[in-house]
Amino acid sequence: MTSSTAPLIAVIAGEHSGDLLGAGMLRELRNRYPDAEFIGVGGPLMQAQGLTSLIPMEDLAVMGIAEVLGSLFKLLGHRRLLVNTFLERRPDVFIGIDAPDFNLPIAKRLKAAGIKTVHYVSPSVWAWRQGRIHGIKQAVDHVLCLLPFEKAFYDEHELPATFVGHPLADSIPMTWSKLAAREHLQLATEQQWIGVLPGSRKGEIARMAPLFLKVAQRLHAEQPNLKFVTPMISAARAEQFRNLQQQIAPDLPLTIIDGQSRDTMAACDALLLTSGTVTLEAMLIKRPMVVAYKFNWLTYQLIKRLFKAPFFSLPNLLANTLLVPEFAQHEATEENLCQALTTQLQPSAEQTITRFTELHEQLQQRADMLSADVVSQLLNS
Structure with missing residues (x-):
C-alpha cells in the first residue's frame, strides 16, 4: 500500500x-x-x-x-x-x-x-x-x-x-556456473581452486588468516596442482592479508580478488571459510566448504559456558545436522582443516549439494x- x-x-x-x-x-x-x-x-x-x-x-x-x-x-x-x-x-x-x-x-x-x-x-x-x-x-x-x-x-x-x-536466497541463483565464474575472474579454467575466506573484519583476518594460510601451504605441499584464491572486501583488508601471506606463505600460488566474493566462491571447487553470513552464501552457491572460527580467549571462555546450540555454522543450524565440517577454537588446527578440505574435494562431497538446494528453496x-x-x-x- x-x-x-x-x-x-x-x-x-x-x-x-x-x-x-x-x-x-x-x-x-x-x-x-x-x-x-x-x-x-x-x-x-x-x-x-x-x-x-x-x-x-x-x-x-x-x-x-x-x-x-x-x-x-x-x-x-x-x-x-x-x-x-x-x-x-x-x-x-x-x-x-x-x-x-x-x-x-x-x-x-x-x-x-x-x-x-x-x-x-x-x-x-x-x-x-x-x-x-x-x-x-x-x-x-x-x-x-x-x-x-x-x-x-x-x-x-x-x-x-x-x-x-533470507534476501540472499532470493538474489543468489539456484545454479551458478563454475566455468562462467572462472572466465569472469580470469582464473585458469582447468585448475582445481580452493577459496580462502578468512573474514571481512580487521580482527577476524588477524585471527584467522595465519591459520588459513598455513592450511593452504600444507595442502599445496600435498597437492601441488591446487591453486588458491581470496576475495577481499577493501584495499585495506587486501593489504593486511597480503602482508600476512608474505610472512607465512610467500610462495603460495594465491590470487587476491578485489571484492566479488560470490563470483570467487562460485569459481572454486571447495572453500575454507570463517563462520558468518559467508557460510550461508557458500551454501546457496552450493560449493563444498569447511568452516572454522577462533575467538579471543576471553570471548571464548564466556561463549563456551553459555552457548546452547548444537552447531555454530548456518548450514548446519538450518539442516539441524552436521552437513558441513566445522571447527572452533582448539579444534581449528592445520591438521583438522587440511584433512576436512581434502575430503571436501572428493566427488562424494557433492551429496551435500542436494541438501543445499532444499535449504535454498526453504529460505526463498x-x-x-x-x-x-x-x-x-x-x-x-
Missing part, C-alpha cells in the same frame, strides 16, 4: 551483511513511500537507497567482548548521539538490523518513548543467553527472523515475529517484500 504521507524511518546496520539486508528493505519501502526519509547508520548500499548515515558504519563493526571493550568509549558516544537524534526527531519507526548489543538498548529507549521498533535478524537467543528474551520484549514490537526455527521461539514467548526468509520467501510489509503495517497502525 502506498501512502501519500512522508514517514521518517530510522535504521541502524552495523556491518556489511546488515547493509545488504537494509538496502533491499529500504528499496521496497521507498517504492511504497516515495517521500520517506531514512536516517541512521548504514553502508554504501543503504546510502544508495537514500539513507543519511549519521556515523561511519565501520565504527560499529566490532566483534568479540575484548574487542568491544577496546572501542567502548567510542561506541557509547555514537549510541548517545543516535538516541538523542532519534528522540529529538521522533521517527515513525526504528529498525535495528542485527548488532543486537548495540541496537537493542537504542530500541528500548525509543520504545519507552512511544516509538515503534523492529529488530531485523533475530539475536541468537535460541542458542545462548536465552534469558535475553525478556529484554528483547521490552525493546522490540516485532522481530524479523531469517531462519524458520526462530519464529517458533518467539511465538512461545508471545513476541510478534515474522519469518521473512521474498524477504525484502515481507520485511517491508511488517514495517508498513506498523506505520499504518
Whole structure:
C-alpha cells in the first residue's frame, strides 16, 4: 500500500551483511513511500537507497567482548548521539538490523518513548543467553527472523515475529556456473581452486588468516596442482592479508580478488571459510566448504559456558545436522582443516549439494517484500 504521507524511518546496520539486508528493505519501502526519509547508520548500499548515515558504519563493526571493550568509549558516544537524534526527531519507526548489543538498548529507549521498533535478524537467543528474551520484549514490537526455527521461539514467548526468509536466497541463483565464474575472474579454467575466506573484519583476518594460510601451504605441499584464491572486501583488508601471506606463505600460488566474493566462491571447487553470513552464501552457491572460527580467549571462555546450540555454522543450524565440517577454537588446527578440505574435494562431497538446494528453496520467501510489509503495517497502525 502506498501512502501519500512522508514517514521518517530510522535504521541502524552495523556491518556489511546488515547493509545488504537494509538496502533491499529500504528499496521496497521507498517504492511504497516515495517521500520517506531514512536516517541512521548504514553502508554504501543503504546510502544508495537514500539513507543519511549519521556515523561511519565501520565504527560499529566490532566483534568479540575484548574487542568491544577496546572501542567502548567510542561506541557509547555514537549510541548517545543516535538516541538523542532519534528522540529529538521522533521517527515513525526504528529498525535495528542485527548488532543486537548495540541496537537493542537504542530500541528500548525509543520504545519507552512511544516509538515503534523492529529488530531485523533475530539475536541468537535460541542458542545462548536465552534469558535475553525478556529484554528483547521490552525493546522490540516485532522481530524479523531469517531462519524458520526462530519464529517458533518467539511465538512461545508471545513476541510478534515474522519469518521473512533470507534476501540472499532470493538474489543468489539456484545454479551458478563454475566455468562462467572462472572466465569472469580470469582464473585458469582447468585448475582445481580452493577459496580462502578468512573474514571481512580487521580482527577476524588477524585471527584467522595465519591459520588459513598455513592450511593452504600444507595442502599445496600435498597437492601441488591446487591453486588458491581470496576475495577481499577493501584495499585495506587486501593489504593486511597480503602482508600476512608474505610472512607465512610467500610462495603460495594465491590470487587476491578485489571484492566479488560470490563470483570467487562460485569459481572454486571447495572453500575454507570463517563462520558468518559467508557460510550461508557458500551454501546457496552450493560449493563444498569447511568452516572454522577462533575467538579471543576471553570471548571464548564466556561463549563456551553459555552457548546452547548444537552447531555454530548456518548450514548446519538450518539442516539441524552436521552437513558441513566445522571447527572452533582448539579444534581449528592445520591438521583438522587440511584433512576436512581434502575430503571436501572428493566427488562424494557433492551429496551435500542436494541438501543445499532444499535449504535454498526453504529460505526463498521474498524477504525484502515481507520485511517491508511488517514495517508498513506498523506505520499504518
